[in-house]
Amino acid sequence: MIFDELDAELDRVPRTVSAYVGRLDAAPTWTRHPDATHYAASTIKVGVLVALHRAAEAGHLDLDAPVPVRNEFDSALPGAPRFSCNHDNDEAVWARVGGTARLRWLAERMIVRSSNLATNLVIDHVGLPAVADVWPRAGARHSCTGRGIEDFAARDAGITNLVTAADLAALLTRLAHGAIRPGPLATPRSCTAMLDTLAAQEHREDLAAGLPRGTRVAHKNGWVRGVRHAAGVVYPGDAAPYAVVVCTTTDPADGGPSGMKIEDDACRIIVDISARVWAARHDLR
Structure with a gap:
């Protein structure tokens, strides 16, 4: 076998x-x-993508609204100084620093080019609690998202991002099911859009x-x-x-x-x- x-x-x-x-x-x-459990690395970006679409469905934000592109973020550790990204896989997002970009575009770059800067910008708009909430909604048991990318103060304090193979499978399976019928993550339209973004991975x-x-x-x-x-x-x-x-x-x-x-x-x-x-x-x- x-x-x-x-x-x-x-x-x-x-x-x-x-x-x-x-x-x-x-x-x-x-x-x-x-x-x-494994350190999540960029697999957390799937949960961030789901949280963004859920927020849009709830009317909390507009995916096509331009938002400021900056490289400074609040740490998940209370009282810690703000932090910045020092490394990225996508020059296109860095080229927008000081300008604006649509949230929908940032979400795409977060997935297709695995942009860390785009990820932190999206997290900044949806909030870490919304990202963390995606895991139990997907039926995950051990995974967590506690901080943004390169939030080293939080990392050193033990605040981390973890995944398991079973939990990642649960998240993706529910996305796939959600594209066919309403489920716990998002509407079929949003789930289909997210799967299309994941399929465009470069x-x-x-x-x-x-x-x-x-x-x-x-x-x-x-x-x-x-x-x-x-x-x-x-x-x-x-x-x-x-x-x-x-x-x-x-x-x-x-x-x-x-x-x-x-x-x-x-x-x-x-x-x-x-x-x-x-x-x-x-x-x-």
């Missing part, structure tokens, strides 16, 4: 690898440490790289030193849609001074799992 082979291989990998694989309308076909070197070119996959990945995650819903043309999530965490010291070996190995693990799940897509129960 493919998943027995995967478990045996992953048992020999010097890192924690969590996984969840299953059709959207059934119990998972395969899990591996599904409730182990960082495709892990989960998407294990799929045939052109396969629709609504996904988000995340990475920092020692961490690489990917979570998505795959839509084959010849089989039922399925969720696949892989979370990896290792000791950065194991990857040498640059950490590149860790990054490359984690990508290869996710690509391999994604490809092997695709090959077994007709057998997922």
